[in-house]
Amino acid sequence: MNHNNQKPLKIEKPKDTRLIYYYANQLRDIGLTINSSPFCPSDMLTEINELIQSNNYENYISDIKNNAEENLIEIENFNWIESDVACCYVWNLIKKMPTNLFLNNDDYTNFYDRIFPLHNPTSTTERYEMIIKFFDVWNTHKQNKLNFIHTLKTQWSNTLTKKQPFKWLQVDNEELCDWVWEYLIRAGATLGIATPINNSEKYIFCHSAFHTWSASLETKELFLIKISKAKNQLLFRRKLNKKKSLNIYIEEKAKDNLEHLCKITNRKINETIEYLINEEYKKHVK
Known part of the structure; x- marks a missing residue:
């Protein structure tokens, strides 16, 4: 406890805002409630310091700082998920993973929903930030986190060696993006995936849904053959609809x-x- 003539101890704003989120999660683990939005780190840090001081937890400051150094994996490990499709791929994989891979209870459908129950990211930037928060909050040894992110990276690298879908799909073709997304839904490839909010997101999600689809390789290959044929027929019909019949006789x-x-x-x-x-x-x- 601080004496009245001493300035209260507090956590200074770190250069890396990941630490703020980690501190908040540490306090939650000992039963303290953090009400600030995880997307407002300055407000969260203010609330953290107020909780520490009001609960006489000043001695706990050094502990949570040391824990952060031992548990947060370096940001360089996430460089490979900065691209749109890779980031969406990882996010959708994590979203689909059952709770028991991370926790010893079944209170939530998956660990991701336990951490972010009310928020679905709507851009690559948001997904990237939330994936990092996911790893930061996961209460396990640092090596386990490194092993998992490396496993995901290997899976993504293996995915890139296979035939890539929808090379004919353009992000600015909203009508065709809608058609591909509906085709994926009918095939059952979008289960557990949130509905994209705009066309650019839908373009990314079409690729991600196919990559994270748990169907067999044979099923995916057959799907690509069928959707390619269906796409050609669709475009041919649309082309015919724009033409008029002309029956004439000439010499x-x-x-x-x-x-x-x-x-x-x-x-x-x-x-x-x-x-x-x-x-x-x-x-x-x-």
Whole structure:
């Protein structure tokens, strides 16, 4: 306990805000309640110091600082998950993992929901930060955390050696992204995955859902074959919907000339007709 003429001990703001979150979790483990949002580290640190002082826990400060050094893994171990798809892949894998891999109770569907019950990240930056918080909060030896993050990295590296899905999908094609996402849902590949909130997120989630899908390799290969065929049929139907039928009769000589034009310009008959019409139109209509 501090004497009245002594300045109360407190935790100074660290350079790494990960430490603040770790301190808060340590205090929770001894029964203290932290109400500040984990996404407002300055407010959280203020509340931590108030709890320490009001509960005469000043002597506990050095302990939680030492624990942080022994339990937090270096930030360099997370460099490989900074890309959109890799980050989403890791986040979705962790979300799907059962509680008993991390805890000795079944109070929660998974450990991730125990830590962040009311928040689903909506960007790569948020997912990256929450994955790091997940590892920081996990109450286990540092080596166990390192082993786990290295296992995830190996799994991701192995994933990249396999055939990559949806190379034809573009992030700015909202209609096709919607179609692929619905196709994945019907295949059962999105179970346990939150619904993306916008098209850029949906593009990332399409790839992540396929990579984290627990289906067999044969099932995934068959899925890629089917969705590729379905996509080609979809695009062909959409292309036809934009075209109008034109039934005309022309002289045989003109027909021969048309076919010769197609051959030397490497165009189909309909493409050649469209080209000739458009070029003639530009000559006469200003």
